[in-house]
Amino acid sequence: MKMLLGLVAPTSGRVQMLGEPFSQRSAKRVLPRVGSLIESPSFYGHLTGRENLDIVRRIKGAPTTAVDAALETVRLTQAAKKLAKEYSLGMKQRLGIAMALLGSPELLILDEPTNGLDPAGIHEIRELIKSLPRTHGLTVIVSSHLLSEIEQMADTIGIINQGRMLYQGSLSGLEDAGRLVLTLEDAEQAAAMLRAQGWQIEQVQGREVTLPVYEDKHIPQLVSSMVNAGVGIYRVEIRRRSLEETFLELTERAQTVQVAA
Amino acid sequence: MTAMGVEVSKLRRKRLWLTVLLVLGFELLWIVAILTVSLSRETTAPHTMGYAIGQASQVHAIVAPILATVVVSRLAAMEHDGAMLPVLFAANQSRGSLFLTKYAVAATISTTATVIVVAAVALVAGGQGVPADPGLMIAWLLGLVLANLGIVAIQLLLALLFQRQAVTLTVGIVGGLVGSFAGFVPPTIAAFIPWQYPGLVTPVRMEQTGGTITGFPLVDHLGVLIALVGVVGAACTAAGTAVFAHRVSR
Numbered sequence: 001m002k003m004l005l006g007l008v009a010p011t012s013g014r015v016q017m018l019g020e021p022f023s024q025r026s027a028k029r030v031l032p033r034v035g036s037l038i039e040s041p042s043f044y045g046h047l048t049g050r051e052n053l054d055i056v057r058r059i060k061g062a063p064t065t066a067v068d069a070a071l072e073t074v075r076l077t078q079a080a081k082k083l084a085k086e087y088s089l090g091m092k093q094r095l096g097i098a099m100a101l102l103g104s105p106e107l108l109i110l111d112e113p114t115n116g117l118d119p120a121g122i123h124e125i126r127e128l129i130k131s132l133p134r135t136h137g138l139t140v141i142v143s144s145h146l147l148s149e150i151e152q153m154a155d156t157i158g159i160i161n162q163g164r165m166l167y168q169g170s171l172s173g174l175e176d177a178g179r180l181v182l183t184l185e186d187a188e189q190a191a192a193m194l195r196a197q198g199w200q201i202e203q204v205q206g207r208e209v210t211l212p213v214y215e216d217k218h219i220p221q222l223v224s225s226m227v228n229a230g231v232g233i234y235r236v237e238i239r240r241r242s243l244e245e246t247f248l249e250l251t252e253r254a255q256t257v258q259v260a261a
Numbered sequence: 262m263t264a265m266g267v268e269v270s271k272l273r274r275k276r277l278w279l280t281v282l283l284v285l286g287f288e289l290l291w292i293v294a295i296l297t298v299s300l301s302r303e304t305t306a307p308h309t310m311g312y313a314i315g316q317a318s319q320v321h322a323i324v325a326p327i328l329a330t331v332v333v334s335r336l337a338a339m340e341h342d343g344a345m346l347p348v349l350f351a352a353n354q355s356r357g358s359l360f361l362t363k364y365a366v367a368a369t370i371s372t373t374a375t376v377i378v379v380a381a382v383a384l385v386a387g388g389q390g391v392p393a394d395p396g397l398m399i400a401w402l403l404g405l406v407l408a409n410l411g412i413v414a415i416q417l418l419l420a421l422l423f424q425r426q427a428v429t430l431t432v433g434i435v436g437g438l439v440g441s442f443a444g445f446v447p448p449t450i451a452a453f454i455p456w457q458y459p460g461l462v463t464p465v466r467m468e469q470t471g472g473t474i475t476g477f478p479l480v481d482h483l484g485v486l487i488a489l490v491g492v493v494g495a496a497c498t499a500a501g502t503a504v505f506a507h508r509v510s511r
Binding site: 002102 | 342345
């Protein structure tokens, strides 16, 4: 994230931002098109929220009206005259996002924006971030270790492990078709019966029978055949791996490949 | 100008003036006390403006580096405390611009303090019946203003590079103590120690015979010393800007 903003120099390789190779020279052109919130919320504690925003606005060369608009977007208008050091962590984070929004950037880079927030704060920031592409027409890049958060926010994701990009693409590209899991009173007996009827059984474990995902139109037939056979059905569900499970699988696989190499 | 205006805006509610007032007030009290006592005594040395400068410069040589250090430290701590440096750089403020803006603010404050000190010496000495010597006072003032430049640049670089201001403050305080020995160090050595510059550009040197002050004659080649201090100050400023501008972590 810092490399994308020229705050840290890459040890090797090149950075391209908004279609331009990033260098000290091109930074003058690229940075005004980018807003960012890196690490912990940054602010001058002795200044009010509005004064903080005005300082960043003047550096970015944005119009005076941009401050009110940014305050409105992050819902800090009421607290604009309060000293930033008196803000709650969530408010400080929102102030940081407001600073990033000044100058109408095309791209917003947010590094761990929900770090250290309570569940209500996380929800608040998540909803704010999700609304920005729609309300401001910008692209948001969010880095986070909280994969469940990313799952709820992102359309396109990248998984980086030890400096290497393991996956980049749509979130749906990582989602597997899932498995149809039946939780039954007598799984063994039901599995034998279903096999005899031609259903494909992948696994029987405890009370659970796992099948591939059948089309919706087949499910009533599956359920009624078990009901007719007197099998007690507790649950019928499709289970998919979470992003966390996919992430762990990808990173473990990458480590195994590295060790083997 | 925008950067300068922004820097001044950041100082709102910081009460930097109070810090300056405390340090400067302490220095002025010390100088007034020294001048009042020494000029009221009968001495073998004639009571000239050179005599007053010689007395006051011993105090100023200690306090000037400390004042510069405290000011730059406050200016830099403001950025470190709020973790604002990455925000400013990501908002497209160049590192060089930030350094030069803070430098300009610190140099302006140091210069103002120097003018007040020189004016106070002239007033107190004049009040004690010492004949005015505008040429000598202007030479001293010019030297002191230029002497501040190198100190401010070095201390500011330290203050911005080190998050812990203890490093900057320690160097500044030690610099102030080193500066107090300026009168005892040959100019050829003092020229390499910027913290000794306020003493180096003092236009008079104390002359003693058998432990008794016999006078404060003018130093030789004062113009060369003032020019040297100015050149080193400019070089320190350029070097400080370049070092900070190219400081990107890997």
